[in-house]
Amino acid sequence: MDSRYEVVIGLEVHVQLTTKTKIFCGCSKDFGQEPNSQTCPVCLGLPGALPVLNKQVVEYAIKTGLATNHKIAPRSIFARKNYFYPDLPKGYQISQFELPICEHGWLNIETEEMGKKKVGITRIHMEEDAGKLIHSEGNSSAVDLNRACTPLLEIVSEPDMRSADEAIAYLKKLHQIVMYLGVCDGNMEEGSFRCDANVSIRPWGQEEFGTRAELKNLNSFRFIKQAIEYEVERQADLIDDGGKVVQETRLFDPDSGVTRSMRGKEEAHDYRYFPDPDLVPLVVSDDWVERVRGELPELPEAKVKRYTDELGLSEYDAGVISTERSVAEYFDALVKLHNNPKICANWVMGEVSRALNDNGIAIADCPVTPELLAGILDRIADNTISGKIAKTVFEEIWNSGKSADQVIEEKGLKQVTDTGAIETMLDEIIAANQSQFEELKGGKDKLMGFFVGQVMKASKGKANPGMVNQLMQKKLKG
């Protein structure tokens, strides 16, 4: 990142909620339906139609607010944000302006470059989405209002981030939290999690902020990083050449990697907000807030702390396991059944994720359930099978759904722990490789591995390696 100036970034994130219906009417909000098939007088903005607030949206807003350390407003109101655009049928968007539902939140982030840091969140408010404009070739545009009136949370950060990496760290954290809460499906390509970035620069040591540009059309983490980095360079070059940054909205073009001015939208910023007379004030009691707080799942940060402090996992393993809630829940279920967290973590990050990736399956649908996997791990722990054979057992269970004990029994995979049987094999191998045995006796320690390997081969992996080693030592002394 450019070092000539200090970079200042604030982010506005729009989170589309996973409710079944729209925020102010009962239309379904399924993605990808035929244009305008999910509309009614309310979301079409027909005269006389009255909006009624979806209670689930309020629940989700409180949930998200609490998970990001906000104060939940006991009383909040809806406002009209007035502007004209063909995707906005009423000529105003119902949003919140004064008195949003959540204020004064924060999130902890961490980057390699700048370490740990607390990022302030100014507010979260509820609002309706606009429809979709489809730009066609001719001299007209087409409007699909299926998305109109879809519930959104707008989450506005403080201008606390100082690099593109910090911005990405904040966004990933927020993305992870809304997915953990289940309030958003997190799909950035479909626009379920959208971000606008306010970017400005200032000379090092200067208190007041520089003039900012608002970057739009950022629908992947990679584009966000690219757009911010491009914009910082552009502003720095501009100032160095004696120019001035203009406050404007700029559109990121992923094909060329540059941001371009969207001139002519400036005046539209005069939104003339006023309280929406169609919607009564929203009052959220302490009881309501506390009820929602009690229903919050364990969040990623708390999980990482518990995994490291109580289960003794490394910071890295704890981070990987807790990235997705479904993975963490699989792990939690597994640890309850098999009390060796490190082994459990290795299997979840290893065999389980590999098999899921290879087969394109979500962990929630993993054919080897935590119960079945615990069955395998128990048999490793009591030396019935080796770690290597366990992988074969895992595959068998994956395909058959049988229990570990069943598979081990049917396939005869039980580890050979019978000293006599192993010794017989060992004697045969020593007899067949007499010269190597003498060399080993003579101090060529490397040959130890050769003999153990031969026994493992002869037993098809079922001999207990520790036991083979022990017996081998005995032979050498004898």
Added chain:
Amino acid sequence: MKISREEVEHVARLARLALQPEELEAMTGQMDAILGYVDKLNELDTEGIEPTAHAVPMENAFRADEVKPSIGIERAQQNAPATDGSCFKVPKVIE
């Protein structure tokens, strides 16, 4: 004057109203009178009084998150001046 001719022009532009010069003149006078009248309210002492967001003393009107049938594309398009398949058709919007 409570409002300038420029402010009236600005508000008219935001509302997409194309006013003729004489209309602008008349409108400026009328809006000025309205604002003057409303200004009387400022004489009231409202110290310590919560701003009113809604005239009806009521709160928390909710609906459950249950899908209700939509009205169908045909009815949705019934009043549209122009359509394009199942979409509404509007003059070209240049981004």
